[in-house]
Amino acid sequence: MKKKLVLIGNGMAGVACIESLLKLAPNKYDITIFGSEPYPNYNRIMLSSVLAGDSEMKDIIINDWDWYKENNITLHAGHTVSQIDTNRKMVHTDSGMSTAYDDLIIATGSLPFMLPLPGADKEGVIAFRDIKDCETMIVTSKMYKKAVVIGGGLLGLEAARGLLNLNMDVSVVHIQNYLMERQLDPTASIMLQRELENQGMKFLLEKNTDSILGKNRVTGVKFKDGTVVDADLVVMAVGIRPNIELAKKAGVEISRGIVVNDYLETNIPNVYALGECAEHNGIAYGLVAPLYEQGYVLAKRLAGVETDGYHGSVVSTKLKVSGVNVFSCGQFTDQSDTRSVRVQDDFAGVYKKIVIKDGKIIGSVLFGDTSESTQILSMVRSGKDISGKEKEVLLGEGSSKGGMSDVEIVASMADDEIICGCNGVTKGTIISAIHEKGLSSVNEVKACTKASGSCGGCKNLVEGLLTHTLGADGVKTAAEGICGCTTLNREQIVEAIQTMKLTTSKEVMHVLEWSNIEGCSKCRPALNYYLGMVWPDEHKDEAESRFVNERNHANIQKDGTYSVVPRIYGGVTTAEQLKRIADVAVKYNVEMVKITGGQRIDLFGITKEDLPKVWEDLDMPSGYAYGKALRTVKTCVGSTWCRFGTQDSIQMGIEMEKKFERLNTPAKIKMAVSGCPRNCAEATIKDLGVVAIDGGWEIHVAGNGGTHVRAADLLVKVKTQEEVLEWTGAYFQYYRETANYNERTSKWLDRVGLDNVKKALERKEDREALVSRIEHTLSLTKDPWKEILGNEELRKSFESLPVTIES
Numbered sequence: 001m002k003k004k005l006v007l008i009g010n011g012m013a014g015v016a017c018i019e020s021l022l023k024l025a026p027n028k029y030d031i032t033i034f035g036s037e038p039y040p041n042y043n044r045i046m047l048s049s050v051l052a053g054d055s056e057m058k059d060i061i062i063n064d065w066d067w068y069k070e071n072n073i074t075l076h077a078g079h080t081v082s083q084i085d086t087n088r089k090m091v092h093t094d095s096g097m098s099t100a101y102d103d104l105i106i107a108t109g110s111l112p113f114m115l116p117l118p119g120a121d122k123e124g125v126i127a128f129r130d131i132k133d134c135e136t137m138i139v140t141s142k143m144y145k146k147a148v149v150i151g152g153g154l155l156g157l158e159a160a161r162g163l164l165n166l167n168m169d170v171s172v173v174h175i176q177n178y179l180m181e182r183q184l185d186p187t188a189s190i191m192l193q194r195e196l197e198n199q200g201m202k203f204l205l206e207k208n209t210d211s212i213l214g215k216n217r218v219t220g221v222k223f224k225d226g227t228v229v230d231a232d233l234v235v236m237a238v239g240i241r242p243n244i245e246l247a248k249k250a251g252v253e254i255s256r257g258i259v260v261n262d263y264l265e266t267n268i269p270n271v272y273a274l275g276e277c278a279e280h281n282g283i284a285y286g287l288v289a290p291l292y293e294q295g296y297v298l299a300k301r302l303a304g305v306e307t308d309g310y311h312g313s314v315v316s317t318k319l320k321v322s323g324v325n326v327f328s329c330g331q332f333t334d335q336s337d338t339r340s341v342r343v344q345d346d347f348a349g350v351y352k353k354i355v356i357k358d359g360k361i362i363g364s365v366l367f368g369d370t371s372e373s374t375q376i377l378s379m380v381r382s383g384k385d386i387s388g389k390e391k392e393v394l395l396g397e398g399s400s401k402g403g404m405s406d407v408e409i410v411a412s413m414a415d416d417e418i419i420c421g422c423n424g425v426t427k428g429t430i431i432s433a434i435h436e437k438g439l440s441s442v443n444e445v446k447a448c449t450k451a452s453g454s455c456g457g458c459k460n461l462v463e464g465l466l467t468h469t470l471g472a473d474g475v476k477t478a479a480e481g482i483c484g485c486t487t488l489n490r491e492q493i494v495e496a497i498q499t500m501k502l503t504t505s506k507e508v509m510h511v512l513e514w515s516n517i518e519g520c521s522k523c524r525p526a527l528n529y530y531l532g533m534v535w536p537d538e539h540k541d542e543a544e545s546r547f548v549n550e551r552n553h554a555n556i557q558k559d560g561t562y563s564v565v566p567r568i569y570g571g572v573t574t575a576e577q578l579k580r581i582a583d584v585a586v587k588y589n590v591e592m593v594k595i596t597g598g599q600r601i602d603l604f605g606i607t608k609e610d611l612p613k614v615w616e617d618l619d620m621p622s623g624y625a626y627g628k629a630l631r632t633v634k635t636c637v638g639s640t641w642c643r644f645g646t647q648d649s650i651q652m653g654i655e656m657e658k659k660f661e662r663l664n665t666p667a668k669i670k671m672a673v674s675g676c677p678r679n680c681a682e683a684t685i686k687d688l689g690v691v692a693i694d695g696g697w698e699i700h701v702a703g704n705g706g707t708h709v710r711a712a713d714l715l716v717k718v719k720t721q722e723e724v725l726e727w728t729g730a731y732f733q734y735y736r737e738t739a740n741y742n743e744r745t746s747k748w749l750d751r752v753g754l755d756n757v758k759k760a761l762e763r764k765e766d767r768e769a770l771v772s773r774i775e776h777t778l779s780l781t782k783d784p785w786k787e788i789l790g791n792e793e794l795r796k797s798f799e800s801l802p803v804t805i806e807s
């Protein structure tokens, strides 16, 4: 016989727990859910987005009516539980329904705090908590003009932004002298206020409300100082209170919320509580991320799966107002035992602060530029000691110096850690979905798992996880708009870069009105590439926009160490080079030395700190095994040694590799040269393959030996080595100028068409023009490791904040 589980509260916390339970022990319980609201379970945080007109009600349903049926759950929506009889183990509703339980979960959430003002019961005075409130605001905006929001916290400001979008005239009344004092310090708050004023919001600060004016319907709000503001609608957003009355009446132990232990157990056997109504270690949370963590622990407890319990959450907040980037986490105010690092740029409208105690970051406030938020939150959560490197977190070049990149962060997370706090989606869930459903873009992950579908704050992490799981080449380029930050496609962006002479990513994002002015991990590297391709002289490479491997000029491995591949032109080495490689392998405890598929030598297991020393000792050019660039030119032994060989493939390959090394390309490129049609170098599965024939060479293009195997197409037959180099240069420059960032030649050729490529290259003067552009770009390239070793600051960046990756 199945046990009976009753859940009171069909909200986010309770149902998240049931979802986990169904996965862990699908057949253990007969489940009954009571919910006061007449809807299936929905995403409350998305009400702000519905009010602002960015989502529709139907988009915010988490589990529709069918989900309950499919999982054999009895749902009583629109029924409020009015009594719990813990002796008889029964619950009773206000409509007279009674149900028995073996285990009971109380997840009744919070109630909005309504200021007990004279007149607060008038028509037009509401809270902002549920679908009904949201609908009331939308309807009111069609008939009335003036809205007053009381409370300048997260909820009040999101309500105010939504009401502005509904064309209302909005005043925010706040009791303190600066906004969001629970999340921001005065500096960030003043910057926020300025930005919101620019958006059209009005503020009445340090105002203590006295009464609500009007006959039946509100007409105004009066303050204790005697002043009055007109109002047709008043929204109270002055905080919440855990909804505990029901539990209290039943004899469950109460403090501010329902008191629970690490297993979400109350003082009464078989009665559990979680979510905003619960209080754990003295804290009743008001954000969703902790609720998912609690839900998972309780589900394990009920399923009989071992768990070490819930130990509290480090929470962070992000205001969901478009055009405003605000982040806050942990303990962000200065105390006698804390010190902080602050960066403020009034011109750029940026303010950043981290608070440090005993060498660890314990809190942060970011305004204007929140790109380091995930790294900082991760450091707060892990309690990483940053003694001596405090300044690098904010003063380093983006994440490349101070913190970890998004890929490094997700790599370091355990599978059951939550990536999307708004929707409680773990790393493991996303990885499984990527593998099982063949997902390759953030939008696909969003559609399948809901991750990144609410506040959008985790989008970079989801992208990082896609890159970590599939490799950068496996992540799909969006069909329209190169990413979610813009609706412009590649052609439109490249044209604007050319015609408007834009030379930095920031310029592009501002001028082309990116919706997220910091960009994301998809558009940042793409813009950096397009800018470098169009303006090789003027554009300064933006290291912080590159993927971790390209930034560190080495390949990050599963365990967080790096692999190093020195350039070995045409795959031909010497005894002296081999000796040096062997010495490095011994000196730096290289765990494995491997010959690669491209005829190179790969040294595995090198720490980030050792990378500069390794390259110094190797004294060889970088093999670019990590980059969107020429990787290798594979050669066969050719006419010098082979009795079938008709041409010197080795010499040809070495020359090609020396000519095109270090060239930035939209995606990686590989080449090969075979000395006769037997094609031992497998040239016809390379991005460009050269095959010797009697009296000349064939050039084959757009081959691929990876996931999508594609035999190369014959581009042209030529007679001389000079012609091979000319066609190769022209072909790659044409690819550089027309391909989407991250698009391999095989995909590009299928998209553009072989005939069109042939047409673009058939006239000698067109080829020469392309060659002259590629030659110019090549003349500007430098060996990255020579640059790093010759620059103390760049070199030092490898010493900062070691990456720890747990699998």
Ligand SMILES: Cc1cc2nc3c(=O)[nH]c(=O)nc-3n(C[C@H](O)[C@H](O)[C@H](O)COP(=O)(O)OP(=O)(O)OC[C@H]3O[C@@H](n4cnc5c(N)ncnc54)[C@H](O)[C@@H]3O)c2cc1C
Pocket: 008, 009, 010, 011, 012, 013, 014, 034, 035, 036, 037, 044, 045, 046, 047, 048, 079, 080, 081, 082, 107, 108, 109, 110, 128, 129, 130, 155, 243, 246, 274, 275, 276, 277, 285, 286, 287, 288, 289, 291, 320, 422, 455
């Ligand atoms: C507009 C808005 C925006 C928000 N934005 C964010 C955000 O961006 N990020 C963030 O982290 N958090 C945000 N929050 C907070 C977040 O929504 C809450 O933390 C979360 O919904 C709490 O979940 P819960 O299940 O504990 O409570 P709820 O979601 O409130 O669910 C409790 C449910 O129980 C029902 N109930 C109560 N008593 C009974 C009873 N006796 N019988 C039957 N049913 C009962 C209630 O009707 C309710 O449906 C936002 C909240 C609002 C209102």
Ligand SMILES: NC(=O)c1ccc[n+]([C@@H]2O[C@H](COP(=O)([O-])OP(=O)(O)OC[C@H]3O[C@@H](n4cnc5c(N)ncnc54)[C@H](O)[C@@H]3O)[C@@H](O)[C@H]2O)c1
Pocket: 115, 150, 151, 152, 153, 154, 155, 156, 158, 173, 174, 175, 176, 179, 180, 181, 182, 207, 208, 209, 237, 238, 239, 240, 285, 286, 287, 317, 318, 319, 320
């Ligand atoms: N983006 C987000 O993460 C988000 C968005 C909306 C809501 N929420 C959550 O929902 C809950 C409710 O949000 P909230 O903003 O109402 O709560 P809150 O407690 O965070 O903020 C309430 C604000 O109202 C002010 N206030 C109190 N009394 C007042 C008075 N008499 N007159 C004027 N101002 C007064 C307070 O100073 C405070 O800043 C919170 O738990 C919040 O974290 C989160």
Ligand code: SF4
Pocket: 636, 637, 638, 639, 642, 643, 644, 645, 646, 649, 674, 675, 676, 677, 678, 679, 680, 681
């Ligand atoms: S491709 Fe021809 S020349 Fe090169 S090794 Fe093979 S048989 Fe010899």
Ligand code: FES
Pocket: 419, 420, 421, 422, 423, 451, 452, 453, 454, 455, 456, 457, 458, 459
């Ligand atoms: S954290 Fe908000 S959508 Fe993922």
